[in-house]
Amino acid sequence: MLIDFFTKETSTSSFIQDVLSSVNYDVTVYDSIENEFYTSTIPFSPIIIWDLDSFTIENEKALASLREKNPDSMIFAYAEDTTNYGYLCNKYADVSMNAADLRVHLMSKISKLRQFIEARKIFRERMALLVGKSPAMEQLRKSVLKAMVNSGPVLIQGETGVGKELIARAVSCIYDKFITVNCSAIPENLFESELFGHTRGAFTGAQAERVGLFEAADGGAIFLDEIGDMPLHTQVKLLRVLQNKEIRPIGANQSKHIDVRIVAATNRDLKQAVKEKKFREDLFYRLNVIPLKISPLRERKEDIEDLANYFIKQYQAEEETYTLSDKALRRLQSHNWPGNIRELENVIQRALCFANSGELQPEDFQIENENSVVNAEVIPEKQPLDISIAASNLVSSSASRYDEFREMQLEQERIFLKGKIQENNGSISATAEKLGLLRTALYNRLNRLGISVKDL
Numbered sequence: 318m319l320i321d322f323f324t325k326e327t328s329t330s331s332f333i334q335d336v337l338s339s340v341n342y343d344v345t346v347y348d349s350i351e352n353e354f355y356t357s358t359i360p361f362s363p364i365i366i367w368d369l370d371s372f373t374i375e376n377e378k379a380l381a382s383l384r385e386k387n388p389d390s391m392i393f394a395y396a397e398d399t400t401n402y403g404y405l406c407n408k409y410a411d412v413s414m415n416a417a418d419l420r421v422h423l424m425s426k427i428s429k430l431r432q433f434i435e436a437r438k439i440f441r442e443r444m445a446l447l448v449g450k451s452p453a454m455e456q457l458r459k460s461v462l463k464a465m466v467n468s469g470p471v472l473i474q475g476e477t478g479v480g481k482e483l484i485a486r487a488v489s490c491i492y493d494k495f496i497t498v499n500c501s502a503i504p505e506n507l508f509e510s511e512l513f514g515h516t517r518g519a520f521t522g523a524q525a526e527r528v529g530l531f532e533a534a535d536g537g538a539i540f541l542d543e544i545g546d547m548p549l550h551t552q553v554k555l556l557r558v559l560q561n562k563e564i565r566p567i568g569a570n571q572s573k574h575i576d577v578r579i580v581a582a583t584n585r586d587l588k589q590a591v592k593e594k595k596f597r598e599d600l601f602y603r604l605n606v607i608p609l610k611i612s613p614l615r616e617r618k619e620d621i622e623d624l625a626n627y628f629i630k631q632y633q634a635e636e637e638t639y640t641l642s643d644k645a646l647r648r649l650q651s652h653n654w655p656g657n658i659r660e661l662e663n664v665i666q667r668a669l670c671f672a673n674s675g676e677l678q679p680e681d682f683q684i685e686n687e688n689s690v691v692n693a694e695v696i697p698e699k700q701p702l703d704i705s706i707a708a709s710n711l712v713s714s715s716a717s718r719y720d721e722f723r724e725m726q727l728e729q730e731r732i733f734l735k736g737k738i739q740e741n742n743g744s745i746s747a748t749a750e751k752l753g754l755l756r757t758a759l760y761n762r763l764n765r766l767g768i769s770v771k772d773l
Contacts (some may be wrong), residue, residue, distance in 0.1 A: 319342075319343050319363065320337060320342050320343065320344045320345070320362050320364045320365070320366065320415055321344075321345050321347065321361045321362040321364070321365045321367070321378075322334065322337075322344050322345065322347070322366045322368075323346075323347045323348075323366070323367050323368060323371065323372065323491035323706060324348065324367075324368035325345065325349075325366070325370075326332070327346065327370075327371075327372040328629075329368075329395075329397075329420070330346075330368060330398045330455065331417045331553070331704045332370075332420060333366065333419070333423060334346070336420075336423050337423075339385065339703065342430075345362070345456070346361070346598070347680065348371075349371060350379055352722065354382070355378075355379075355382050358386075359522070360386065360387055360390075361383065361386075361387050361390055362390065363389070363390055363391065363437075364390065364391050364393070364430060364434065364743065365383060365387070365390050365392045365393070365436045366393045366395070367379075367380065367383075367392060367393065367394045367401045367410070368395060368396070369394055369395065369399070369406075370396045376402070376405055377405055379535040380394070380408075380409040380410070381408075381409060382500055383409070383641055384409045389437060389438070389441060390465075391406070391409045391411045391437060392409060392411050393412045393413075393745065394406050394409070394410035394412070394413045394414075395411070395414055395418075395419040396418050397414065397415060397416050397656075398415060399413055399414065399415050399551045401653070404638055405460065411462060411463065411466060411754060412466055419564070422661050431557050438466075439490040440461075440462070440465055440490045443483070443486055443487040443488055443490055443720070444461065445460055446483055446521070447480065447483060447484070447487070447536055448620065448624050448627045449617060449619075449620030449623055449624065450619065450620065450623060450625045451612075451617035451619045451620045452618070453612040454612075454617065454620060454662070455734045456745060457484070457578040457609065457610075457611060457612075460609055461484060461487050461488055461609065463558050464488045464607045464609065465490065465491060467605035467607060468578060468697065469607050470578075470579045470580070470581065470603065470604050470605075470606045470607065471488055471579070471580045471581070471606070471607045471608075471609060472558065472582070472583075472587075472604045472605045472606075472607070472608050473485060473541060473580065473581070473582040473583075473607070473609045473610075473611065473612070474546075474582070474583055474584075474587070474608065474610050475582075475584065475610065475611030475612070476584050476611075477584045477610075477631065477656070477657065477659070478483050478656045478659035478660060479610065479611040479613060479614070479656075479658060480658055480660055481542070481582040481584075482484075482497070482542065482582070482708060483609060484582075484609060484611065485540045485580045486540075486543075486583060486763075488538075488580055488609075489537075489538035489540070489578060489580055492536070492537040492538045492578060493536075493537055493609070494533075494534050494535075494536060494537020494538065495534075495537060495538050495539075495540065496530050496533055496534040496537065496539045496540065496619070497539075497540045497542060498505075498511070498512070498530055498540065498541050498542065499542050499543060500541055500545075500546045500576035501542075501543040501546040501548045502546055505548045508533075508550075508551040508566055509550075509551055509554060510523075510527060510529070510545065510567055511529065511530060512530050512531055512551065512554070512555075512564075512669045513526050513529040513530050513531060513532075513546075513554065513565065513566050513567065514526070514528050514529030514532055514564075514566035514567070514568065514695045515529075515566050515567035515568055515569075516566055516569050516768075517568075518568065519566075519567040519569075520567065520568070523567075523568070523614070524548075526566075527563065527566075529566060531564050531575055531577060532560060532566075532573060533579060534575075534577045535575045535576060536576055536577075536614065537578070538577065538578040538581045538600065539577050539578070539579055539580070540581075540582070540678045541555075541579065541580070541581040541582070542581075542582050543582065543583055543584070544582065544583050544587075545584070545585035545587055545590055545596060546585075547585040549595075549596075549597065550715075551598055552596070552597045555595070555600060556597065556599060556603060558575070558577075558579075559604070560603070560605045562574060562575060562576065562577075563575065568731070571727075572672070579604070579606050587601050587605075588601070605653045611664075613654070613657055613660055614654040614657045614661065615653045615654055617653075618650050621646070621649050621650050621661065622641070622646055622650075624658060624662075625641055625646070625649055625661065626641060626659055628640065628661070628662050628665040628666065628698055629665060630664065632666045632669050633669055637672060637674040637707075637746035638675075639669060639672070639674060639676075640675070640676050641676070641677050642676045642677060642678055642679075644678065644679050644705075645676075645678055645679050645681065645682065646709050648684070649657055649661070649664075649682065650680060651685075652676025652684050664682055664683065664684055667683055668681045668682050668683070677704040699718075703768075723726060727766060730764045730765075730766060731760075731768060733765070733767050734759075734762070734768065735768065737751070739754065745759055745760060745763075
């Protein structure tokens with residue numbers, strides 16, 4: 318294994334070299350930064366160790382160059398005190414710590430460095446499936462990478478259909494074992510047996526010993542999907558697993574030690590569940606060591622184009638070629654996607670079943686209107702003067718925060734819908750018909766916008 322080490326001669330650097338040499342790692346030491354460092358096109362090693370104290374002036378420029386030219390390399394950055402380098406470490410390094418901690422880290426992880434590099438390749442392949450270039454997705458990728466090289470419990474939160482299992486698999490790519498548990502699909506009376514196993518004769522019907530899913534995942538990772546649906550009595554057992562790293566099958570007299578990376582996911586608000594006494598507070602904090610939040614698709618509509626094209630390539634037949642027209646893209650972007658990425662995938666797959674090869678048009682997509690934003694295609698070019706002026710003033714307003722901008726958008730929609738209802742003499746049915754919406758969909762939208770039909 319080749320390692321590039323950028324450092325001056327210090328006691329810490331000598332220790333690190335000795336540790337690496339003891340396991341036959343080939344280390345190249347660079348004690349200065351020459352101009353060739355920035356101009357060379359030859360990639361560096363898969364593992365790069367960077368001493369922040371040795372190159373204080375060059376740190377940011379050099380690390381930025383390393384990250385840009387070697388995106389697949391794992392960068393370990395350390396310093397006697399990392400307080401002053403927090404910004405650099407978060408932006409460019411995969412692992413950062415003070416010199417004392419790095420010594421311990423290397424001693425405990427040195428034998429697994431090869432596994433980390435191999436896992437990183439798998440990680441890249443899996444993260445390639447996480448399509449999108451929005452700021453939220455870029456930040457998520459960075460967070461997942463940092464979570465991968467740590468061993469603490471991970472809690473993934475996001476709505477149904479955003480890809481929580483995909484993130485869980487990326488976080489756990491260093492492990493050979495990956496056991497998935499759907500907590501919402503296990504009957505309450507079978508939870509303990511499924512997770513922790515049981516001995517023969519432990520209860521009526523237990524005719525043979527059963528190995529639980531936690532024991533089956535020993536040495537690997539276990540993914541607890543929809544953890545918010547786990548019964549309270551099982552939450553107590555899970556808390557013990559997190560605290561003591563041991564399980565006790567039903568009917569057994571002794572506990573078994575296990576080494577399992579726990580990754581949990583939920584589409585529920587667990588903090589609210591804690592307040593309602595439906596989820597244990599101590600378990601929440603035990604699980605929420607490394608929190609990962611996946612934004613819903615409606616909050617990152619700039620990703621829709623990339624996702625749609627990805628699904629088109631995935632589902633189109635080999636002899637056919639489809640592209641997305643500008644009008645079709647606008648229609649996709651006008652929908653709120655309550656089913657998130659899974660719904661978009663289904664819409665694209667359905668369109669390819671019926672559309673002719675070529676450019677996809679808006680009419681090729683069968684999208685439910687109940688959760689759609691009013692489509693730009695059905696808005697007349699000329700609106701009543703007072704509505705146009707109000708909307709124009711709203712757009713020209715300055716918003717310094719996203720929530721302010723979002724409220725401006727909602728206010729525009731309120732103005733538009735009020736004007737249309739007034740044009741139709743207060744008739745919801747007539748307004749819905751002209752807008753191409755179902756009557757119930759328009760009522761639902763008005764309720765969400767806080768518009769009282771009686772006032773109109």
